[in-house]
Each structure stands twice: as structure tokens, then as C-alpha cells.
Amino acid sequence: MAQRIKKGDTVIVMRGREKGKTGEVIKVLRDENRVVVKNVNLVKKHVKEIPNVREGGIYEIEAPIHISNVMLLCPKCQKPTRVGIRVVFEGDSIRKYRYCKKCNENIDLIREKARVKR
């Protein structure tokens, strides 16, 4: 399946204790269908000191959340939306875009291929 949420996207949490929070996707764990969102789902982690490398202590880090619990915040209409994939034939190219299912605008180009002439 095509990747619908990408690093750098702004998403909104739809479920759980952090429902309604928004943040930037900083990592996509494709095999687990999870994403790491900046400042969302913070958990405390005890970290041991490594001399000359880092100090020990308790750090807050973002735990991954399941991709089905977030929705993309559309950069065009600012609404939480499902992302569709649209294939467009433009001149000599086949272009794949992600689009917003709310406002129907293209969000970004995800792939471009040369069209094979017969």
C-alpha cells in the first residue's frame, strides 16, 4: 500500500488520552504501522550515564502511536482528513499525488514516472 502519512506531515490524534493534539511526524515505522509525533505520547525513559557521552537521568521521549489513531491535518483546508492517492496523466508523465478527501486538493507529488509510449 502506498504510504499515506510521511515524515514532516502535521497530524492530529483522534483517539486515546492525547486526542486532539497535533504535531509533526518525525518518524514513520512502516513495518509496525506506527508513527512518532513530536511532543505527542511522551513517556519517561530512564537513561544511564555514559561517561563523556551523555548524562544519566530521566528523559521524556515520544513513543510511537498507531497510524490508525492519527489523521493528516490537511495543509490546504486545515481539517483532519483521510489521504487518497490520485494518479494523473500529465503530458509524458504519470504522476501520483496524495490528495485530501475533504477538500479534494492535491497535497503533494509522491511519484513521477515517464509514460511509456506505444
Ligand SMILES: [Zn+2]
Ligand atoms: Zn483539505
